[in-house]
Amino acid sequence: MAPLSTATRVLARSARSPLSASVNSVSPVANTSSRLAAVAATPSPFSTSAARAEGGSAAAFKSPFRGTSKGDSPPNFGDYMSKKSGSTNALYGYFMVGAMGALSAAGAKSTIQEFLVNMSASADVLAMAKVEVDLNTIPEGKNVIIKWRGKPVFIRHRTEGEIAEANAVNIQSLRDPQADADRVKKPEWLVMLGVCTHLGCVPIGEAGDYGGWFCPCHGSHYDISGRIRKGPAPLNLEIPTYDFPDEENLVIG
Ligand code: FES
Numbered sequence: 001m002a003p004l005s006t007a008t009r010v011l012a013r014s015a016r017s018p019l020s021a022s023v024n025s026v027s028p029v030a031n032t033s034s035r036l037a038a039v040a041a042t043p044s045p046f047s048t049s050a051a052r053a054e055g056g057s058a059a060a061f062k063s064p065f066r067g068t069s070k071g072d073s074p075p076n077f078g079d080y081m082s083k084k085s086g087s088t089n090a091l092y093g094y095f096m097v098g099a100m101g102a103l104s105a106a107g108a109k110s111t112i113q114e115f116l117v118n119m120s121a122s123a124d125v126l127a128m129a130k131v132e133v134d135l136n137t138i139p140e141g142k143n144v145i146i147k148w149r150g151k152p153v154f155i156r157h158r159t160e161g162e163i164a165e166a167n168a169v170n171i172q173s174l175r176d177p178q179a180d181a182d183r184v185k186k187p188e189w190l191v192m193l194g195v196c197t198h199l200g201c202v203p204i205g206e207a208g209d210y211g212g213w214f215c216p217c218h219g220s221h222y223d224i225s226g227r228i229r230k231g232p233a234p235l236n237l238e239i240p241t242y243d244f245p246d247e248e249n250l251v252i253g
Pocket of ligand 1: 196197198199200201215216217218219220231232233
């Protein structure tokens with residue numbers, strides 16, 4: 001048998017192939033388009049339309065806005081509202097509001113309490129707020145200076161003669177009129193702040209023209225009751241808060 005020509009072999013191979021007809025009768029462009037169409041027609045597991053087509057929950061969704069237009073009454077959200085009774089929902093709301101309110105109140109209380117504790121005086125400062133003095137340690141006719149709240153305090157155990165001298169002064173002649181009885185709780189004990197009322201120097205005891213205190217800064221003279229008698233100071237020496245808890249002790253502050 002004579003060998004087949006090339007054209008004859010091609011024709012014979014085409015007759016055996018299942019795609020021979022399309023391959024031979026359709027152009028390459030048309031063949032590609034038909035394949036893409038076939039792929040597109042195949043449902044994808046990730047396709048939204050496929051899920052809807054299968055009748056899933058998305059297909060059952062019914063929008064409350066469907067069929068509405070501007071100017072219509074508000075849509076019905078009844079499907080999305082709680083199916084529980086109104087009292088149950090209110091109870092839950094009250095519980096949440098109450099719980100949040102209690103937590104907030106506890107936090108606010110804690111914050112304010114911490115703030116006040118930090119702002120209040122420390123134990124050592126409170127200890128210095130009051131000073132107790134044993135009066136038995138101060139002999140008659142002597143001065144003692146103690147420190148109270150950072151300031152000097154003069155304590156004078158006055159004699160009978162000094163008390164009489166203090167009461168003999170004409171009050172009207174004083175720059176800062178004040179009776180001696182208004183400056184002491186017990187006549188024999190004179191307690192004053194040791195701060196000059198002029199510019200704050202500490203006067204010297206048992207000095208000056210009036211037998212009391214003398215401020216060397218600018219020459220102010222105080223008498224045996226601590227009243228200003230001469231010099232630039234405008235006021236008498238200040239009397240601090242003090243008390244006698246018993247006969248033998250003095251508490252300043
Ligand atoms: S400070 Fe005492 S006289 Fe000026």
